[in-house]
Amino acid sequence: MTTNISFLLNGDQISYEIKDHWTLLHLLREEMGLIGTKEGCGNGECGACTVIVDKLAVNSCLYLAIDADKKTIETIEGLASTDGTLHPLQQSFVDNGGIQCGFCTPGMIMSSKALLDENPNAGREEIKHALAGNICRCTGYIQIFESVEAAKKMGGQNE
Amino acid sequence: MSNYNVVGKRIPKLDAAQKAMGRAEYIQDIKLPGMLYGKILYSKYAHAKIIKIDISKAKALPGVHAVLTGNDVPEKMKMGFYKDNPPIKKGKVCSFRDEVAAVAAKTPEIAKKALGLIEIEYEELEGIFDPEKAMEKESPLVHEHSKSNVLNLPWKLHYGDVEKAQEEAAFVVEDRFTTTWVTHCCMGTSGAVALFDASDNLTIYTNTQIPSLAQKDFLESLKAMGLKNKRVRVIKPIIGGGFGSKLDTYAYEHIAILLAHKCRKPVKLIFDRMEEFTATSTRQPAIIDIKQGCDKDGKLLFRDIKMILDNGAHTSWGATTPSVMMMPITSLYRVDNVRYDAKCVYTNNTYSQAMRGYGNPQATFAIESSIDMLAEKAGIDPIEFRRINRNHPGDITPQGFKITTCGMDLCLDTVEKELRKTASNEKSVGIGIASLIHVGGGARIYKSDGCGAILKIDDYGKVDVFTGGTDMGQGLDNITAQIVAEELGLLVEDINVVHSDTDVCPWDVGAHASRSTFVAGNAALGAAKKVKAKLLEFGSEILDTPAESLVLRDRLIFVPNDPEKSMPIDKLLRKAHFSPGGTMLMADHFYDPANENLGKDFKGNMSMTYTFGVHGVRVKVDEETGKVQVLEYVAAHDVGQAINPLLLEGQVYGGVVMGLGYALSEEVVHQNGKNMNANFRDYKLFTAKDAVKITAYVFETPDEEGPFGAKGIGEPGCVPTAPAIANAIYDAVGVRITNLPITPEKVLAAIKEKKKRPLN
Numbered sequence A: 001m002t003t004n005i006s007f008l009l010n011g012d013q014i015s016y017e018i019k020d021h022w023t024l025l026h027l028l029r030e031e032m033g034l035i036g037t038k039e040g041c042g043n044g045e046c047g048a049c050t051v052i053v054d055k056l057a058v059n060s061c062l063y064l065a066i067d068a069d070k071k072t073i074e075t076i077e078g079l080a081s082t083d084g085t086l087h088p089l090q091q092s093f094v095d096n097g098g099i100q101c102g103f104c105t106p107g108m109i110m111s112s113k114a115l116l117d118e119n120p121n122a123g124r125e126e127i128k129h130a131l132a133g134n135i136c137r138c139t140g141y142i143q144i145f146e147s148v149e150a151a152k153k154m155g156g157q158n159e
Numbered sequence B: 001m002s003n004y005n006v007v008g009k010r011i012p013k014l015d016a017a018q019k020a021m022g023r024a025e026y027i028q029d030i031k032l033p034g035m036l037y038g039k040i041l042y043s044k045y046a047h048a049k050i051i052k053i054d055i056s057k058a059k060a061l062p063g064v065h066a067v068l069t070g071n072d073v074p075e076k077m078k079m080g081f082y083k084d085n086p087p088i089k090k091g092k093v094c095s096f097r098d099e100v101a102a103v104a105a106k107t108p109e110i111a112k113k114a115l116g117l118i119e120i121e122y123e124e125l126e127g128i129f130d131p132e133k134a135m136e137k138e139s140p141l142v143h144e145h146s147k148s149n150v151l152n153l154p155w156k157l158h159y160g161d162v163e164k165a166q167e168e169a170a171f172v173v174e175d176r177f178t179t180t181w182v183t184h185c186c187m188g189t190s191g192a193v194a195l196f197d198a199s200d201n202l203t204i205y206t207n208t209q210i211p212s213l214a215q216k217d218f219l220e221s222l223k224a225m226g227l228k229n230k231r232v233r234v235i236k237p238i239i240g241g242g243f244g245s246k247l248d249t250y251a252y253e254h255i256a257i258l259l260a261h262k263c264r265k266p267v268k269l270i271f272d273r274m275e276e277f278t279a280t281s282t283r284q285p286a287i288i289d290i291k292q293g294c295d296k297d298g299k300l301l302f303r304d305i306k307m308i309l310d311n312g313a314h315t316s317w318g319a320t321t322p323s324v325m326m327m328p329i330t331s332l333y334r335v336d337n338v339r340y341d342a343k344c345v346y347t348n349n350t351y352s353q354a355m356r357g358y359g360n361p362q363a364t365f366a367i368e369s370s371i372d373m374l375a376e377k378a379g380i381d382p383i384e385f386r387r388i389n390r391n392h393p394g395d396i397t398p399q400g401f402k403i404t405t406c407g408m409d410l411c412l413d414t415v416e417k418e419l420r421k422t423a424s425n426e427k428s429v430g431i432g433i434a435s436l437i438h439v440g441g442g443a444r445i446y447k448s449d450g451c452g453a454i455l456k457i458d459d460y461g462k463v464d465v466f467t468g469g470t471d472m473g474q475g476l477d478n479i480t481a482q483i484v485a486e487e488l489g490l491l492v493e494d495i496n497v498v499h500s501d502t503d504v505c506p507w508d509v510g511a512h513a514s515r516s517t518f519v520a521g522n523a524a525l526g527a528a529k530k531v532k533a534k535l536l537e538f539g540s541e542i543l544d545t546p547a548e549s550l551v552l553r554d555r556l557i558f559v560p561n562d563p564e565k566s567m568p569i570d571k572l573l574r575k576a577h578f579s580p581g582g583t584m585l586m587a588d589h590f591y592d593p594a595n596e597n598l599g600k601d602f603k604g605n606m607s608m609t610y611t612f613g614v615h616g617v618r619v620k621v622d623e624e625t626g627k628v629q630v631l632e633y634v635a636a637h638d639v640g641q642a643i644n645p646l647l648l649e650g651q652v653y654g655g656v657v658m659g660l661g662y663a664l665s666e667e668v669v670h671q672n673g674k675n676m677n678a679n680f681r682d683y684k685l686f687t688a689k690d691a692v693k694i695t696a697y698v699f700e701t702p703d704e705e706g707p708f709g710a711k712g713i714g715e716p717g718c719v720p721t722a723p724a725i726a727n728a729i730y731d732a733v734g735v736r737i738t739n740l741p742i743t744p745e746k747v748l749a750a751i752k753e754k755k756k757r758p759l760n
């Protein structure tokens, strides 16, 4: 079964013929070549595949592409400006050691973005809570929290 | 205070922006034209004979290009430490992770479907899963061709006289400690893409930490396939975490090679998360019997350790971890009389490999728990006890390790001060500490401990460094760039580090033993020094001044306080290039440290320098539930010189949290050889919610041999965590947990047990 869906992806209007069983992760990575969204488990357990759908951070490996119809989707590729300037969250992850192997990074940044967009003053506990579903094996999380906190000061909630 | 310009600076990881934008290419992201997808079928039994395999249905499935069984694997294609493990098994399986067939198909879905169509008839054999039982004569043999399940690896040493020391000891403690399987959990799963060119030369993209040794393994595989005199190019995409997991070559790589050759197309084989849990190698579980004794003043007199290691069904480098365990056993604290005897035993469980610390965390758990017990018995404060016995610079340990620099005293003082800041008379709250020793200046476990670097510099003062070293997120790219920039008076953004391709990068033994900063750093430094000498020579000519008076800094070559004698480095380079008989600057350097292979009796100065650290922790134990809460964690390390404190702290934090998982929550649960928790829901990693406050103290004890004085720091962070936690729990509630992980159930059971005991 295929269905035609249309959605707003990183500001661009997209229309795509999808197979009904595709996940949003499959659509983004395998069909559209947006490799920034990672697959760490395919099972909703690691957060590497986090994207923002209508302002909410979701695990795209569990989210059916068909449900993205008429929605607004943000992925890591949409964060930096076209002139190459990094989004404040990206910049602060870079500056504060929030990135080692980097495999968790896109998911971490998208979860952080959903949080700061909603609550620009989120404190450490709220950050911990928002990132609870994003596993990082490298950093021990400390520099990731520091990155999010530093981004807050840089205006991480802005587009 | 050092007056370095680039070394010692908190410079963000060079590839971080690429990663933050989602542009970094991992093995998962590689797609080549015409590429097929491989999948592996694993055994249904822990131990069984393969009676019959029928692949006809799988082969007939549209979209399937090849189906392989053990019969398609050339006789000599073998993996592992003994090179005795074929990538697909034939006739018999010895563990659930044994590969029995593989397919290549047009899509991953078809490949998966094809696996389901392979029909195998097995005859189940009795399995053996307990290494102690496996040592008994009556037990079934994992490999019939060997006489016993005990591997023929003589991990045995005795220095001094343990028996005599024991007689002289005023206090002796003895206990058994056990550790279980834990696994790396790299967020990027394992995988490879293999392809052959028209002349049968192989290119393989793979996630390896040992590009040069992997290249050699793959060459052997080609030879076994009858492809003589071919070339192998190993390309490492960005690696999604290493931690030791990628220090061998694995079935999936050799299978990708076989499939690619058979199909004449690129074949990609990527593990899903479940495979990552079930089919990659773990840290080796250990049963450790330890006895230590001291005199009446607390001087450690002897250490006596017997160990049994579950080797699993096959032998990878896990079986050699006792060689590293010897380090803390013989050399953590001053102890003259040491005995160690370790046996690796085949079972029908999964097999082990290297994992951050390489045996050191297991050994240190036993030693440092036992040290606390001994201190208590001797009536000495545990921190004081460690101070009495600590290592000193200038020491030569019984194993022959030459301690050059040692900051253990500083680390002990600092951790003590931090922990004592908060008065600790709150109920169920306790503090614990543990120390560590690790190799910090390479480790000669292979014939060479070397690494090469090639450096070239263009007309604009931009440098390319081709290093044998591997970055898997830990930051070797920065370390290399910062060292080179410092030496050449350039900025980090002038340095491009290439560490990904055996076609252009020189040889390196691999990213293990926390050796990269030291060894690959020294290789890059050596090449930079050669280029620097040439720069100074030209500069001296062109600026008409003695080379000794010249300084390279901030992209300039100049004589301090003489504005006349100054020139941008790029201009000097162009002058050198574009003049008659012109030249461009490039250099190479191969650095192989003067450390020693362990020789007779396992003696030898394995590393050029050793690194030390002390961790302290304050915990609160909930006596109703057994839950342990980490209130505060202090990690003090002696690092020689921090090349990049930002990344160094990242290594410590990451190591500590991995260690906390080892201490408190992580365990691959096996039931009769079967992995029962192959997912992140049931394998309990520390998450952001569990994250604890860690304060990292870094002491610079510049080491003469290290690049700008640096020592390695990749592994130490996870070494003393578990015993520090166990000691703190004891301090808090008086129960000693001797087997990892220290789950709430174990703590609660021990508390209940203690309450039952009459007071004495």
Ligand code: FES
Residues within 6 Å of the ligand: A038, A039, A040, A041, A042, A043, A044, A045, A046, A047, A048, A049, A050, A059, A060, A061, A062
């Ligand atoms: S890949 Fe979606 S949660 Fe892990």
Ligand code: FES
Residues within 6 Å of the ligand: A098, A099, A100, A101, A102, A103, A104, A105, A135, A136, A137, A138, A139, B187, B240, B241, B473
């Ligand atoms: S940086 Fe490697 S998993 Fe987070």
